[in-house]
Structure formats: C-alpha cells, structure tokens
Amino acid sequence: MVAFPILFAIFAPLKIEEWIKDMENFSELIRLRRSTRKFTDEELTQEQVEMLLRAALMSPSSKRSNGWQFVVVDDKEMLAKLAQCKEAGAGLIAGAALAIVVLADPLVSDVWIEDASVASLMIQLQAEDLGLGSCWVQVRERFTADGIQADEVVRDLLDIPLQLQVLSIIAVGHKGQERKPFDEANLQWEKVHINKY
Ligand SMILES: Cc1cc2nc3c(=O)[nH]c(=O)nc-3n(C[C@H](O)[C@H](O)[C@H](O)COP(=O)(O)O)c2cc1C
Numbered sequence: 001m002v003a004f005p006i007l008f009a010i011f012a013p014l015k016i017e018e019w020i021k022d023m024e025n026f027s028e029l030i031r032l033r034r035s036t037r038k039f040t041d042e043e044l045t046q047e048q049v050e051m052l053l054r055a056a057l058m059s060p061s062s063k064r065s066n067g068w069q070f071v072v073v074d075d076k077e078m079l080a081k082l083a084q085c086k087e088a089g090a091g092l093i094a095g096a097a098l099a100i101v102v103l104a105d106p107l108v109s110d111v112w113i114e115d116a117s118v119a120s121l122m123i124q125l126q127a128e129d130l131g132l133g134s135c136w137v138q139v140r141e142r143f144t145a146d147g148i149q150a151d152e153v154v155r156d157l158l159d160i161p162l163q164l165q166v167l168s169i170i171a172v173g174h175k176g177q178e179r180k181p182f183d184e185a186n187l188q189w190e191k192v193h194i195n196k197y
Contacts, residue, residue, distance in 0.1 A: 056123050085154050103167070
C-alpha cells in the first residue's frame with residue numbers, strides 16, 4: 001500500500017510530461033498535415049495498415065452506433081480502377097500504396113455522413129502521425145464524365161452490398177512530394193464569433 005504513492009510520485013510527472021509532449025506533437029501534426037497527391041512506390045508495412053484501421057475503428061460515432069465499414073485495397077489493378085471512379089480528383093489513387101474505402105449504413109446511423117467523415121479524418125491524422133501522406137477522395141455526390149454516380153462505380157468494383165453508402169476513399173502512401181505546412185497567417189479568424197454571431 002505504501003509503495004503505490006511512492007511509485008505514483010516517481011512515474012506521474014513522467015506521464016504528464018509525455019502527455020504534454022504528445023499534445024504539442026498533435027498541434028504540430030495538424031499544422032503539417034497537407035493533402036498528399038504524389039506517392040513513392042514504397043509499400044506500407046502490415047503494422048502501418050493495422051494502425052490506420054485501428055484509428056478508423058476507434059472513431060467516435062453517433063450513439064456509438066459504429067455504422068461504418070472499411071474496404072482496404074492494396075491491389076495495384078484495383079487501385080488503378082478506383083482512380084477512374086469519377087471525372088476529376090481521383091487519379092491520385094492509382095499511385096497510392098493503399099486505399100481505404102469508407103462506407104456506412106444509413107439504417108444503422110441517421111448521421112452516417114458525419115460518422116464516416118470523422119472516420120475518414122481519423123485515418124488521415126493517423127497516416128500523418130506515421131509520417132505517411134494521405135488524401136481524401138470524395139465519392140458521395142460525385143460523378144464520372146458520363147454522369148454515372150461515383151459510388152455506383154466503386155460499389156460494382158468492390159462488390160459492396162446495396163445497403164451501404166460510399167462516402168470517401170482515403171488514399172495513403174509514402175509522401176512523394178513536399179508540401180508547405182499550413183500558413184497560420186492565413187487562418188480565417190473572422191469566421192469565429194464569440195458568444196453571438
Ligand atoms: C470532404 C472532402 C472532399 C475532398 N475531396 C477531394 C478529392 O476528391 N480529390 C482530392 O484530390 N482532394 C480532395 N480533398 C482534399 C482537399 O482538396 C484539401 O483538403 C483542401 O484543398 C485543403 O488542402 P490540404 O488538405 O492540403 O490542407 C477533399 C477534402 C475533403 C475534406
């Protein structure tokens with residue numbers, strides 16, 4: 001019993017320091033994160049892929065309904081096909097090591113768009129923390145040049161059941177381009193209203 005307060009006194013300050021350091025790292029992480037659209041050929045490790053999915057599965061969701069599901073694609077041919085799922089803005093998927101297709105079931109969560117969006121961003125933040133680059137590719141409400149819905153294209157390619165909606169594809173890989181960190185001089189503070197609009 002006596003040992004516990006002593007041990008706590010020794011280890012607690014270390015824990016708090018680590019926590020403060022992590023928090024500083026998070027502030028830095030959100031400043032440095034930029035969309036990556038060019039990737040190197042290097043593959044991801046199994047551990048990295050697991051970390052990305054772990055972050056997705058830990059995402060907060062409305063009423064803890066966890067209405068999302070994820071399709072992980074590392075097959076090069078399939079990545080190239082997914083890159084054609086809409087008229088513009090999906091081409092980068094072809095060069096990524098991995099694509100995580102974010103799905104959600106509207107019957108499980110009435111706010112599935114929010115749930116799936118949060119999960120998409122969690123994957124992106126985890127990718128950045130692993131030193132990887134990522135880009136959100138919007139699928140919902142997007143179309144091919146022929147007017148076919150992007151989610152239908154993705155659904156056919158990946159055999160996604162009808163009840164699931166496709167929100168996004170998060171492309172991940174080793175960064176093949178350098179992006180400038182967010183310029184804090186450009187923060188739109190005028191969009192913030194205090195107590196009243
Ligand atoms: C909802 C959403 C949809 C997006 N869709 C695409 C997309 O289809 N293709 C793409 O290249 N980038 C897409 N992006 C990335 C944005 O273009 C990017 O986040 C924005 O330009 C800001 O740049 P940054 O991420 O480098 O800070 C999307 C981002 C969000 C949040």
